[in-house]
Amino acid sequence: MDNPTKIPIQKINSLSSLRFIAASMIVVHHSRGLLWLTPDTFKNIPLDHALSFFFVLSGFVLVHAYPTLDKIMPFYVARFARIWPLHVCAFLALFATFWPYSYYLIRDSDMLLMVSNLALVHGWIPVQKIYFSFNWLSWAVSVEAFFYLAFPLLINNFDRTWKYKLLGSLLLVTLLIAFCNYTTLLSSGQVATDKISSTGILYINPLSRLFEFVLGMSTAHLWKMYGKRIKLSRLSHSLLEICALCGVMLSLYYSLPLLAAVYGFIGPVVYEYLCHTLSALPIAALIFVMALQKGILSSLLKFRPLVLLGNASFAMFLFHQIILRFYFAHAEYFHPLPIPLLYLFFWIFLILFSLTVTYVVERPAQRFIISITNT
Numbered sequence: 001m002d003n004p005t006k007i008p009i010q011k012i013n014s015l016s017s018l019r020f021i022a023a024s025m026i027v028v029h030h031s032r033g034l035l036w037l038t039p040d041t042f043k044n045i046p047l048d049h050a051l052s053f054f055f056v057l058s059g060f061v062l063v064h065a066y067p068t069l070d071k072i073m074p075f076y077v078a079r080f081a082r083i084w085p086l087h088v089c090a091f092l093a094l095f096a097t098f099w100p101y102s103y104y105l106i107r108d109s110d111m112l113l114m115v116s117n118l119a120l121v122h123g124w125i126p127v128q129k130i131y132f133s134f135n136w137l138s139w140a141v142s143v144e145a146f147f148y149l150a151f152p153l154l155i156n157n158f159d160r161t162w163k164y165k166l167l168g169s170l171l172l173v174t175l176l177i178a179f180c181n182y183t184t185l186l187s188s189g190q191v192a193t194d195k196i197s198s199t200g201i202l203y204i205n206p207l208s209r210l211f212e213f214v215l216g217m218s219t220a221h222l223w224k225m226y227g228k229r230i231k232l233s234r235l236s237h238s239l240l241e242i243c244a245l246c247g248v249m250l251s252l253y254y255s256l257p258l259l260a261a262v263y264g265f266i267g268p269v270v271y272e273y274l275c276h277t278l279s280a281l282p283i284a285a286l287i288f289v290m291a292l293q294k295g296i297l298s299s300l301l302k303f304r305p306l307v308l309l310g311n312a313s314f315a316m317f318l319f320h321q322i323i324l325r326f327y328f329a330h331a332e333y334f335h336p337l338p339i340p341l342l343y344l345f346f347w348i349f350l351i352l353f354s355l356t357v358t359y360v361v362e363r364p365a366q367r368f369i370i371s372i373t374n375t
Contacts, residue, residue: 016310017301023313025050036343049279059216079148085365090318120145126200128193146206169211180269202273219284237295244289251279315354
């Protein structure tokens with residue numbers, strides 16, 4: 001069911017391990033100012049560019065797994081089974097963790113708000129009250145759901161149309177930027193939470209993130225076309241991997257200072273878009289090189305414990321903020337513990353919890369949904 005085309009697909013373990021690193025960046029990003037990290041820790045490094053990694057990687061992996069798509073419904077079922085059960089599990093965990101406050105939150109919430117969240121369409125609505133409803137980070141899962149819906153259309157004749165679709169997705173971003181400029185929309189921090197913001201359109205909305213997804217699809221196409229033609233020594237491949245990794249690190253380190261330097265020229269709207277996505281191209285290059293799996297770094301990333309952590313990265317992503325919010329609400333009970341030790345315990349608990357949820361909830365639920373649709 002995961003591969004309706006019946007083409008045998010080789011899993012790229014090095015990319016699975018990179019998912020764990022990207023998820024860890026998001027965890028560090030959200031734990032600043034809590035526990036051990038100060039609000040200024042990695043202040044000038046846009047750790048949220050890890051989301052760009054996930055979106056690019058999603059496009060890459062889907063093209064790798066589904067080079068052609070003759071049966072759409074099996075694809076939708078497989079993708080639904082991949083993300084929805086854990087999304088609902090996180091929603092219920094949030095409800096249980098903050099009982100009885102969560103009861104009143106849901107009771108007093110607009111029913112449409114809860115339905116849109118559970119249906120994974122809340123990230124499509126550029127209003128903070130909606131896209132940050134309940135489990136805040138689930139907006140990114142909503143974006144993934146949009147990508148899955150669009151994928152059958154995008155993959156159609158992709159080998160001949162990939163350039164046009166990549167340019168079209170970039171044109172769509174340009175039009176959204178022009179719309180925000182024309183309407184003088186403000187960012188989310190400058191408007192009420194029930195109003196449309198440029199943040200909701202350029203950072204959250206799947207239409208603005210579609211370029212990253214199609215970039216990942218295009219990277220996979222180029223990898224399939226030219227990857228096997230790259231005949232280099234192991235040392236050369238290792239140097240290539242190091243250069244690709246350094247490219248991403250340099251992008252992370254210099255992107256915000258660079259954008260600040262040209263802020264007067266590009267304006268606040270372009271700045272808002274680029275400060276979240278500027279690393280997309282170096283990330284695509286890193287994915288391409290690591291997917292070759294011919295160098296030392298990619299060999300290290302195939303280390304089984306790292307692959308297992310990569311498999312648990314989705315659970316880490318969905319649950320870490322719930323755990324942090326629980327700590328923030330009950331911080332006084334943890335004061336006897338030294339802060340560095342508490343932060344270490346947080347990471348240990350998060351990893352063990354994520355592994356448990358992945359293999360006890362996510363994988364069985366995925367198999368169950370696929371099995372009942374096959375009968």
